[in-house]
Amino acid sequence: MRLDRFLSENTNMSRKEAKRALHRESITVDMQVVKKGDVKIIDQQVHYEGVLVTIRKPVFIMLHKPAGYICSTVDDDGISVLDLLPEEMRHGLHIAGRLDKDTTGLVLITEDGQWSHRVTSPNKECYKTYLVEVELPLEQQLIEQFKAGIQLENENKLTKPAQLEIVTEKTARLKICEGKYHQVKRMFAAVDNRVASLHRESVGPLSIEDSLASGQWRDLTEQEIQYF
Numbered sequence: 001m002r003l004d005r006f007l008s009e010n011t012n013m014s015r016k017e018a019k020r021a022l023h024r025e026s027i028t029v030d031m032q033v034v035k036k037g038d039v040k041i042i043d044q045q046v047h048y049e050g051v052l053v054t055i056r057k058p059v060f061i062m063l064h065k066p067a068g069y070i071c072s073t074v075d076d077d078g079i080s081v082l083d084l085l086p087e088e089m090r091h092g093l094h095i096a097g098r099l100d101k102d103t104t105g106l107v108l109i110t111e112d113g114q115w116s117h118r119v120t121s122p123n124k125e126c127y128k129t130y131l132v133e134v135e136l137p138l139e140q141q142l143i144e145q146f147k148a149g150i151q152l153e154n155e156n157k158l159t160k161p162a163q164l165e166i167v168t169e170k171t172a173r174l175k176i177c178e179g180k181y182h183q184v185k186r187m188f189a190a191v192d193n194r195v196a197s198l199h200r201e202s203v204g205p206l207s208i209e210d211s212l213a214s215g216q217w218r219d220l221t222e223q224e225i226q227y228f
């Protein structure tokens with residue numbers, strides 16, 4: 001791997017900042033000052049301002065999203081769920097399946113694009129479970145309708161089979177494996193109802209445990225990372 005990439009992946013510097021550090025002669029490779037970013041790093045010791053740069057473990061996080069936070073990585077969109085993480089961790093992270101600002105529940109955050117693709121791609125059939133509160137009473141026939149697929153506005157295909165469990169008159173648990181824009185809200189709108197509140201309980205086999213309060217996060221275990 002190139003030295004500039006090695007630095008941006010394993011420190012909090014961006015590629016540009018790494019280049020500046022190289023020009024400042026702040027980087028050594030096997031104790032020799034190196035100014036060029038294209039030097040190949042295999043197993044040499046890289047120091048930045050005298051501190052050894054160690055290979056950073058990739059980040060995989062589960063976070064309990066509170067309402068009012070957005071799932072964006074762009075700074076000026078509003079307060080992001082990434083703002084709940086320490087600043088030095090945020091660099092290079094993205095959200096594997098976004099939730100709306102008013103939706104609460106399980107959010108997965110990583111820097112591994114292939115892993116998040118396995119979480120979000122409808123073809124991978126990773127089911128997300130939502131606890132949905134609606135404004136009008138739920139009818140039993142909805143179970144079959146959601147299973148057969150729903151025609152959403154401005155979409156040319158029916159939604160993939162979804163599993164609906166009616167919990168109370170106005171509460172249901174919905175399992176879907178797609179993540180179209182506002183999908184759950186649009187599914188209920190398509191059957192003349194309206195979502196009053198939405199909470200994501202789980203993604204595939206991963207659920208938020210009771211001990212993870214709203215706004216808190218934790219690293220995934222090796223076993224949990226391997227689920228996807």
Ligand code: URA
Pocket residue numbers: 098099100101103181182183184185186198
């Ligand atoms: N579907 C929605 O409508 N909103 C979400 O936040 C998630 C799924």
